[in-house]
Amino acid sequence: MNELSARIAARRYGERTVLGELRLDLDPGKRVALVGPSGCGKSTLLRILGGLDAPPGSSVLAKGRPLNGPDPTRVSIMFQEPRLLPWLTVEENVSLSAVSPSRDKARAQSLLGDVGLAAWASAFPRQLSGGMAQRVALARALFPSPSLLLLDEPFSAVDAISRERLRALVLERAAARDCAVLLVTHDVDEALGFADRLLVMQSNPGRFVLDHQDVRIRVAAHREELRKEVLAALSSDGIAVR
Amino acid sequence: MKRTRAHVPRARRDGLALGWLLPAATLLVIEALVAGGLVAESSLPPPSRVVSTLMDLAQHDLHRHLIASVMRVLGGFAAGASAAVMVGALVGLNRTAERLLDPTFQALRAIPSLAWVPLMLLWLGIDEAPKLALIALGAFFPVYFTLVSGIRNVDRKLVEVGVANGLGRLGIVRRVLLPAALPSLFTGLRAGLAMAWMFLVAAELIAATRGIGYLLTDGRETGRPDIVLAAIVTLGGLGALSDLVLRTIEHRTLHWRDVYSAPHQAGTGDE
Numbered sequence: 001m002n003e004l005s006a007r008i009a010a011r012r013y014g015e016r017t018v019l020g021e022l023r024l025d026l027d028p029g030k031r032v033a034l035v036g037p038s039g040c041g042k043s044t045l046l047r048i049l050g051g052l053d054a055p056p057g058s059s060v061l062a063k064g065r066p067l068n069g070p071d072p073t074r075v076s077i078m079f080q081e082p083r084l085l086p087w088l089t090v091e092e093n094v095s096l097s098a099v100s101p102s103r104d105k106a107r108a109q110s111l112l113g114d115v116g117l118a119a120w121a122s123a124f125p126r127q128l129s130g131g132m133a134q135r136v137a138l139a140r141a142l143f144p145s146p147s148l149l150l151l152d153e154p155f156s157a158v159d160a161i162s163r164e165r166l167r168a169l170v171l172e173r174a175a176a177r178d179c180a181v182l183l184v185t186h187d188v189d190e191a192l193g194f195a196d197r198l199l200v201m202q203s204n205p206g207r208f209v210l211d212h213q214d215v216r217i218r219v220a221a222h223r224e225e226l227r228k229e230v231l232a233a234l235s236s237d238g239i240a241v242r
Numbered sequence: 243m244k245r246t247r248a249h250v251p252r253a254r255r256d257g258l259a260l261g262w263l264l265p266a267a268t269l270l271v272i273e274a275l276v277a278g279g280l281v282a283e284s285s286l287p288p289p290s291r292v293v294s295t296l297m298d299l300a301q302h303d304l305h306r307h308l309i310a311s312v313m314r315v316l317g318g319f320a321a322g323a324s325a326a327v328m329v330g331a332l333v334g335l336n337r338t339a340e341r342l343l344d345p346t347f348q349a350l351r352a353i354p355s356l357a358w359v360p361l362m363l364l365w366l367g368i369d370e371a372p373k374l375a376l377i378a379l380g381a382f383f384p385v386y387f388t389l390v391s392g393i394r395n396v397d398r399k400l401v402e403v404g405v406a407n408g409l410g411r412l413g414i415v416r417r418v419l420l421p422a423a424l425p426s427l428f429t430g431l432r433a434g435l436a437m438a439w440m441f442l443v444a445a446e447l448i449a450a451t452r453g454i455g456y457l458l459t460d461g462r463e464t465g466r467p468d469i470v471l472a473a474i475v476t477l478g479g480l481g482a483l484s485d486l487v488l489r490t491i492e493h494r495t496l497h498w499r500d501v502y503s504a505p506h507q508a509g510t511g512d513e
Contacts, residue, residue, distance in 0.1 A: 052406060070406045087421040087498045096417075097407040126500030140407070216309045 001064050003028040003148050004049065004075065009057035010205065012045055019055070020205035025147065031181045033195035033215075035188055037101045037234060041206025042184045043152055049182070050077040052151050063147060076146035078154045078170075082133035084125040090136050091121040097144045104143075111139040114173055131162030135169065135233050142173055149174055151183040155190070167194065188230050188241045192219055196212070200233045209233045266449075287468035295468040296475065299457075304476070310452040312480065314370070318377025318439040323431060325378070326385035333386075334393030335415055336425070348385060355380050356444055363449065373445040380441035386431035392426025393419055427497060428492040435488055439481045454480070467469055 004026040011019035019041040026032060036042045047053040049060060051070040060067040062074040070077075084093045095108040112118050115135040125133060134154060141149055150168065155163045171194070174181045185191050191198055192215065200210035210233045212218060218226045267291045275281045276288040283291065296304075332339045333347075358379060366372035396419055404418040446455020454473050461469030 050406060052402065070408055072408050075405050079399070079403070081399070083399050085400060085418065085421070085501060088417075088426070092285065096403070096409070124498045128456065144408070234471065 001028075002026060002061070003030075003063065006049060007059050008045070008048055009055045011041070011048070011055040014139065017205035019048075020108075020207045022206075022208065024049075024199075024208075026167060026180055026182065029175075029178050029180050030196045031174070031183070031194060032197045032199060033183045033191035034199045034201060035185060035187060035191045035203030035230060035234065036206070040201045040203035042201050045201075045206065046077070046150050046152050046182070046184050047100065049148075050075050058118040072141075072146055074146060075148045076141040076144055077150045077152065078137055078141040080153045081135040081157060082125070082130070084128075084136055084140075086125050086135055089122050089124060090117065090128070093125065093136055094139045094143050096140055104176060107148070108139070108143065108145060111143055112136075114142075115139045115169060129162075131158045131166060134158055134162075134166055138166070138170060141180070142177065145177065146179060148180045148182065151181060153185055154192075156187075184188075188227060188234070191230075192223065192227060198230070201229055202233070207235040246249055271314070279462050283349070284465070287471060292471045292475065293470050295466075296472040299469070299472060307452055307457055308476070309448065309453050309509065310450075311454045314373050314377060314403035314453065315435075315480075315484070316342075317439050317440070318374045318443060319381045319435055321374065322326055322378030322381030322438070323385045323434050325376075326382045326430075326434070327389060327427070328384045330389030331393070331420070334390045335419065340390075344390070347383075351383055351387070355383070355441070359448060368449040373442070373450070377438045377441045377444045380437035385427070385430040388426045388430030388433070389423060391421035395426070396422040425496055428496065432488050432492070436481065436486055437485070439477065445479065 001026045004024070006022070006024045008022040008024070010017055010021050010042055022045065024045075027199055034042055034045070044053065048055065048058065049065045051060065054060075054069075062071070065074075067075065084090075085096070088096070091105070091108045093111065095104050098104040098108075108117065109121055112121055115138055116137070117132060117135055119130070120128065120136075127135070128136065130214065134157070137154065149170075154170075155167055158166060170181070173179075183191070185194075195215045196199075196213075198210070198212045198215045199208055201207065202209045210230065212226070216224070272286065273288045273290060274380075276283050276286060287295075329343065329347075333343050334340075359376060362372040362376050362379075366375055367389075400422060401414060401418055404414045409417060442453070443458070444454045446453040447459055450456040454477050457473035457476075458470055461467065461473060
């Protein structure tokens with residue numbers, strides 16, 4: 001069974017078609033990177049997969065059941081910014097999705113330990129650095145034990161050193177939980193370093209132009225060629241890409 | 243990581259000292275002018291006289307007036323502010339309630355609130371009821387408007403975090419919208435409290451036998467500017483004290499806020 005199986009109808013905002021008709025199936029436990037230029041609809045796609053948006057006529061099945069609205073126990077999202085609620089402690093932020101936060105205290109604390117912030121449980125978000133806040137956001141996304149973690153460029157707003165550590169941490173934590181990961185990014189090298197499978201999107205309307213299932217093997221053998229192929233696919237309509 | 247008060251001092255102390263300079267100099271000049279016979283004591287009593295009048299009042303029936311005024315402000319403010327919190331939360335959270343109620347309140351806001359005074363007297367007589375109603379009315383509007391706009395201006399991204407984490411409508415209200423609107427609410431409460439004091443004076447000037455506002459009228463009618471000034475000083479003190487109480491509660495409640503605390507700008511009173 002697919003981890004996630006989406007049939008997405010076109011998404012229009014006014015006159016503009018942001019996203020064309022798409023099909024996407026994701027395998028359990030795999031890491032997928034989705035690369036595309038700014039404005040190609042990749043964030044819109046991510047929101048649809050996470051149940052935050054639902055174009056009429058679309059269907060998203062997660063673990064075989066339809067996803068009607070967000071269900072973090074199946075699909076959890078980590079945003080570009082940490083988006084911690086400033087009036088809650090770090091621990092309360094982590095257990096935001098808990099039905100009874102008091103019962104899940106131990107779980108929140110162990111997740112904070114996993115991201116190296118056990119000592120910060122009772123701190124407030126204003127006391128954290130950007131990288132630390134994003135680690136709390138990771139713990140929050142993992143808290144409901146999702147089987148798919150959606151990442152909307154969560155590494156782009158932190159400094160280079162924290163970025164490497166955060167990325168490694170995401171991969172390690174997701175692997176430890178057998179959680180599939182879909183990373184949205186506009187950075188080709190980040191995608192190549194991250195993914196088992198690589199999807200490239202193009203804009204007007206947003207659509208897949210490349211889908212490599214065997215990225216690990218290709219990267220090991222011909223990284224530079226693969227990189228060029230992805231860049232060519234990205235720039236096919238003249239949009240400059242990093 | 244923890245911001246303490248300990249390292250504020252020096253610049254702040256200097257600022258505070260600087261802030262006292264103008265009022266202290268003014269008082270000294272007045273004192274000297276009156277003592278030198280340049281200004282008649284009957285029109286401008288010197289500060290020393292005002293202080294001795296205040297002491298004298300304190301030994302007699304100042305407490306009676308104080309209690310009357312404070313009770314009125316507390317009662318009226320509590321009624322007005324809690325009504326505003328209920329209606330404001332309803333309007334802020336519910337579009338139908340907003341369409342139904344908000345235009346009316348926006349229209350009422352255009353009326354200077356003191357214009358209600360004669361109507362209140364006509365309707366409610368001259369006892370405590372119209373005074374409380376007036377003070378409540380004065381406190382209502384600032385609290386209502388800041389709460390509604392506070393809820394309306396909550397960061398969409400934070401609401402989305404709540405939704406993405408599976409919070410239901412009630413959960414979003416309780417865990418995201420209301421806490422996010424708290425800073426605005428406190429701003430409104432403080433403005434509402436200031437209005438409550440203003441309306442207290444208006445109410446007591448018109449018809450009262452007790453209260454600080456009554457002292458103002460009494461001083462005027464008996465030709466005692468020192469009593470008027472003593473009442474003004476008392477009102478100022480009470481207003482500042484009540485604001486300090488509210489600010490302390492605000493500070494404790496909103497300790498999570500990541501706010502800019504202006505360095506070297508002492509005396510603004512906001513921290």
